[in-house]
Amino acid sequence: MTVQEVRLCGLLLQEHFGEVVEKVGTELLRSGALNLRALAHQTGIQLDLVKKSLCVLAQHSMCVFGPGRRGPGGPVEYTVNSERILYMLRYPRYIYTAKSLYGDTGELVIEEILQRGQMTMSSTVKTVADRLTHSMEDGQSMEYSEVIAAFTRLVETHFLQRCPLMDNAGAAGRTSSAVSESPAPAAAPPVQPENFPDCYKIPQIHLTGRGKRRRSSEDGDAEERGTKKAKVDSAAVCGDEGIYWQVNFERFHLHFRHQAIISAVASKLDQTSSEIVRTMLRLSEVTTPANATYTQALSANEIFRALPASYNIGRPILDQYLTLLVDDPMEFVSKTGDSGGGMYVVNLHRALANLARATLESVVQERFGSRSARIFRLLLRKRHLEQKQVEDFAMIPAKEAKDMLYTLLSENLVQLQEIPKTPDYAPSRTFYLYTVNQLPTARLLLQNCYKAVGNLIERRLFETKENKRHLEKSQRIEAILASLQASGADAAQLTEVEEMITPPERQQLEALRHHINKLDSSENQVDETIFLLESYISSTSSSR
Amino acid sequence: MAGRGRGRGRGQLSFCMEAVGIGKGENLPPSTVQPTQLFPPLEHKPVPLQTGEEAEYMLALKQEFRAAMKTLPFYVRPAAPKKDVERYSDKYQNTEPSDNTTEWSPDWRRFPKELRVRVKRPLSEKSTVVPKHSKQPRVDKEEIIRKLETLEKKEEEVSSDEEEGEKKKTEEEEAEGEEEYDEEEFEEVRFLLASICRWALHLM
Numbered sequence: 001m002t003v004q005e006v007r008l009c010g011l012l013l014q015e016h017f018g019e020v021v022e023k024v025g026t027e028l029l030r031s032g033a034l035n036l037r038a039l040a041h042q043t044g045i046q047l048d049l050v051k052k053s054l055c056v057l058a059q060h061s062m063c064v065f066g067p068g069r070r071g072p073g074g075p076v077e078y079t080v081n082s083e084r085i086l087y088m089l090r091y092p093r094y095i096y097t098a099k100s101l102y103g104d105t106g107e108l109v110i111e112e113i114l115q116r117g118q119m120t121m122s123s124t125v126k127t128v129a130d131r132l133t134h135s136m137e138d139g140q141s142m143e144y145s146e147v148i149a150a151f152t153r154l155v156e157t158h159f160l161q162r163c164p165l166m167d168n169a170g171a172a173g174r175t176s177s178a179v180s181e182s183p184a185p186a187a188a189p190p191v192q193p194e195n196f197p198d199c200y201k202i203p204q205i206h207l208t209g210r211g212k213r214r215r216s217s218e219d220g221d222a223e224e225r226g227t228k229k230a231k232v233d234s235a236a237v238c239g240d241e242g243i244y245w246q247v248n249f250e251r252f253h254l255h256f257r258h259q260a261i262i263s264a265v266a267s268k269l270d271q272t273s274s275e276i277v278r279t280m281l282r283l284s285e286v287t288t289p290a291n292a293t294y295t296q297a298l299s300a301n302e303i304f305r306a307l308p309a310s311y312n313i314g315r316p317i318l319d320q321y322l323t324l325l326v327d328d329p330m331e332f333v334s335k336t337g338d339s340g341g342g343m344y345v346v347n348l349h350r351a352l353a354n355l356a357r358a359t360l361e362s363v364v365q366e367r368f369g370s371r372s373a374r375i376f377r378l379l380l381r382k383r384h385l386e387q388k389q390v391e392d393f394a395m396i397p398a399k400e401a402k403d404m405l406y407t408l409l410s411e412n413l414v415q416l417q418e419i420p421k422t423p424d425y426a427p428s429r430t431f432y433l434y435t436v437n438q439l440p441t442a443r444l445l446l447q448n449c450y451k452a453v454g455n456l457i458e459r460r461l462f463e464t465k466e467n468k469r470h471l472e473k474s475q476r477i478e479a480i481l482a483s484l485q486a487s488g489a490d491a492a493q494l495t496e497v498e499e500m501i502t503p504p505e506r507q508q509l510e511a512l513r514h515h516i517n518k519l520d521s522s523e524n525q526v527d528e529t530i531f532l533l534e535s536y537i538s539s540t541s542s543s544r
Numbered sequence: 545m546a547g548r549g550r551g552r553g554r555g556q557l558s559f560c561m562e563a564v565g566i567g568k569g570e571n572l573p574p575s576t577v578q579p580t581q582l583f584p585p586l587e588h589k590p591v592p593l594q595t596g597e598e599a600e601y602m603l604a605l606k607q608e609f610r611a612a613m614k615t616l617p618f619y620v621r622p623a624a625p626k627k628d629v630e631r632y633s634d635k636y637q638n639t640e641p642s643d644n645t646t647e648w649s650p651d652w653r654r655f656p657k658e659l660r661v662r663v664k665r666p667l668s669e670k671s672t673v674v675p676k677h678s679k680q681p682r683v684d685k686e687e688i689i690r691k692l693e694t695l696e697k698k699e700e701e702v703s704s705d706e707e708e709g710e711k712k713k714t715e716e717e718e719a720e721g722e723e724e725y726d727e728e729e730f731e732e733v734r735f736l737l738a739s740i741c742r743w744a745l746h747l748m
Contacts, residue, residue, distance in 0.1 A: 016613045020620045036658055046623055051659045056618045058659075059650055076656045092605040096598065111605075115612060165654075242651065366591055521593050521603050 001029060001082060004450040009085040011457045016088060017056055020045060024053040028063070028080040035068055035075035054078060060117035061163070061246060087249055089453065089527045094252050098159070105150035108132065110159070110247060118163050118244040121151060121203060155200050158251045162200070163244040203243050250290055257535055261351045264358075265325075265332055272311065273321055277332065279306050280346050291542045293349045299340025330354050349539045356442050356536035359529060363445060364413060371396055372404045376413065376436065384417060384433040405434060413441055439540055446533040453526050460519040467512050474509055477501060617648035695737060703744055 006029050014022035027043050028034060034042070040050045057063035062084045068077035091114050099107035108128045113119050125147045132142040154160045258281045266274035283306055284295035304318055313321075322344055325333040332351050337343035357380065365373035375394050379385060385393065391401045408414040419431040464471070480497055501509075593599070613619060627634070652660060 015610060017618055018620045018622075020622050048661050049620060049623060051661050052620050055650055055655065055659050056620060058655055059618070065656055076658060091609055092602040095605050095609075096602050111609070115609070115616060117618075163654075242653065244651070244654075367588060369588060517603060518593065520606055521599060524599070524602050524606065525594060 002447055002450070004447050004454060005082055005086070006030060008089075008450050008454045008457075009080075009082050011454055011461075012085055012088045015457070017053075020049050021053040021056055024050055025057060025062070025080055025085070028078060029082055033068065033077040033079045035077050037075070039078065060084075084249075086530075089523065090531065092524060093256070093527070094247065094249075097252060097255060098154070102150055102153060105132065105147055106154060109147070109151055109154060113160070113245060113247055118246050120241070120244055121148075124245070125151060152202055155202055155245075158200060158248055160245050161248040163246050253531070253535070254285075254290055256531060257348070257352065260355060260532065261332065261346070261348075264330075264351070264355060268330060269324065269328070272313065273325055275308065275311055276303065276318070276321055276325070277346060279303055279308070280333070280344065282306070284346070291539065294334075294345040294347045297336050297343040297345050300342045300344065301340050303344070304341075352532075352536045352539050353438070355532055357438060359532055360438070360441055360445060364408070368404065368407060371400070372408060375401065375404055376408065379414060379434055379436040380438065384435045386431065386433055390434060409434075412444060439537070442533050442536055446530065446537065449526055449530045449533065453523055453530070456519050456523050456526070460516055463512060463515055463519075467508065470505060470509055470512070473505075474501060695740070698737070699740055699744065702741055 006026060009029055010022050010026045013025045023043050023045060024039065027039060031042065036047075036050065036054070039054075040047045043050065045053075054063060054065075057080065058065065061081070063078050063080050065076050065078045068074045094114065095107055095111050098110040102109075105128065108131055109124060112124055112127050112131075125144050128147050129142040129144055132147075133140070136142065151160070258278075262274050262278050262281070265277045280295065280298055280303060283298055283302065287296045300319060300322060303322075304315055307313070307318075319342070322333065322335075322342065326335050326344070330351070331347055331354070333344055333346055335342055336345050361373055361377055361380070364376045371394075375390060375396070378390065378394050382393070387402070387405070390405065391398050394401060396404070405414065409416065413436070415435050415437065417433045417435050418425070419433060420426075421429045421431070477497060477500055481494060484493060484497065
């Protein structure tokens with residue numbers, strides 16, 4: 001739990017849930033596991049507000065609770081999951097992916113569930129249908145069955161999963177002794193959603209109807225009756241009480257990793273090779289576990305049969321492409337056997353390592369220039385080099401090479417390794433070799449990324465605060481304009497209201513909007529780098 | 545042994561200068577004696593941001609999501625600061641931030657029970673609770689004293705006309721009592737009278 005991570009988590013919580021939840025969350029991040037009383041005491045916030053914040057965090061699965069250190073009889077302890085908070089940075093990417101795969105309906109389903117943390121299927125379907133109906137033309141409305149179909153597709157491809165059952169027996173510490181007689185072991189592992197056998201089972205619900213359009217017009221009576229009916233509907237049991245659904249982030253991450261590999265192949269080789277790799281990944285999606293080093297072995301025959309119809313390349317051409325992929329120094333694909341026309345696997349971990357290496361190299365290039373990048377790449381390839389050797393291999397004059405090496409050394413991107421000739425480490429009798437270690441450097445850059453996003457968010461908050469007065473004025477004028485238009489005012493009145501904002505103010509607002517858009521956009525792009533580096537680091541830790 | 549080289553070895557470094565590449569007599573850049581600047585000058589300008597439909601759509605999604613979260617009940621607002629003095633306008637101004645967290649409550653089967661906040665029902669402005677029934681009708685003290693005095697007189701009469709019998713006396717007194725008193729008071733008084741007569745008879 002580094003300083004930068006805690007700071008970023010705090011800023012994200014503040015933006016989405018308010019200051020109270022931010023204080024509670026940061027306190028839990030810093031102190032580990034705490035029970036309710038200790039938390040209220042340390043933050044100095046009212047007990048009621050602390051309870052509300054914990055409810056909010058638990059609803060969004062950012063906080064887990066369980067029996068504390070004193071066992072099932074003691075108070076409940078709460079821990080915050082920092083990874084889950086950092087996923088909030090990636091929400092737009094998840095929603096956009098759902099849109100590209102499943103259209104507007106899928107996009108809205110994912111957005112609703114992300115906003116609310118966990119939802120039942122019936123409430124999701126109703127809300128999404130209402131929203132879609134609202135955006136459609138008058139007279140049309142969205143059928144519930146279409147939304148249910150989209151929801152089902154999302155569950156079948158594992159993008160949504162059921163929330164795991166919470167062990168409430170351990171949490172209700174003050175219940176009767178009957179609970180303690182059937183004890184759950186104090187060291188029970190937390191229930192993973194994947195262990196739950198019905199993780200992806202759709203419940204049978206009886207839900208028919210269409211989305212309701214929210215009318216803001218004169219038929220108030222009809223609306224009254226409509227709302228009364230809606231209340232009765234929501235009170236009616238739909239058959240899936242207690243079954244909550246959440247977004248399966250791991251599946252989205254798998255999809256993003258595959259996308260990264262495919263686009264890397266496309267930019268290094270060509271479109272057809274990337275299609276071949278995409279087919280291989282698609283075929284092995286269901287059979288390969290999430291953290292596998294390489295995919296399941298696929299024969300060339302299978303790949304040939306599964307290629308999309310638009311790419312009708314001949315069988316020998318496919319073989320040539322596969323050979324090309326295998327021989328590529330990036331080692332995305334390797335051949336593991338000869339049966340079935342050749343067995344091929346995609347090397348996931350090696351691909352991730354290569355992508356991370358490319359990221360590091362490009363960071364050095366953009367910050368220090370192409371010659372420093374050349375030295376960096378040299379050191380990555382040759383591992384350990386002396387000062388003289390660096391100058392020779394990089395073909396850079398000695399003075400400049402020295403300068404660049406020291407700059408990289410001061411930024412901690414390059415390390416100095418001492419190899420003694422004698423046991424007393426005498427300076428004249430030791431080798432000093434420059435080296436680059438990919439994994440620690442990746443970790444360093446990841447922390448830099450967290451710091452960068454934190455800075456971006458803080459700058460955006462600062463800009464908003466500075467121009468708060470202007471923003472409020474413009475919002476009020478927009479509201480006045482909207483109400484005037486709705487009540488049918490003439491053009492003269494509208495222009496009069498619009499002129500209430502002076503041109504310099506307009507310019508200032510425009511500049512502010514531009515800055516905020518830029519800062520937001522940068523956050524999204526830094527998050528792409530964060531995702532890549534995080535995937536690489538977690539892949540190395542799991543393979544060890 | 546460690547302290548011996550203190551005076552002589554001041555100019556020595558922990559690594560060999562030649563091996564790292566600094567020759568003798570070469571002019572090195574000036575050593576830094578302060579921490580680096582907060583905003584060092586950028587030699588290489590950063591790469592421009594990605595633009596395009598995807599980037600703009602994700603930007604719009606991000607901003608809409610942020611705006612939507614502010615309206616949801618999950619946005620916990622800090623408690624309103626306590627007023628120093630009660631003001632007259634408070635009755636007509638709803639100064640409390642609309643606490644929309646009460647619109648949402650989680651499924652309590654899945655959450656620890658200790659997190660449940662008991663929502664205090666707001667004091668209704670209509671009226672204070674009207675007591676259901678008055679335990680006793682409020683009776684004036686003076687009235688009670690008057691009644692007791694008349695009762696005493698009657699008691700004396702009763703004790704003198706003892707041979708006539710209890711019932712008759714009580715009936716007489718009852719009849720008398722009915723004319724003068726309210727029904728409730730009459731009931732009490734009758735009971736009181738009956739008990740006094742019994743007591744008087746006991747003594748006799």
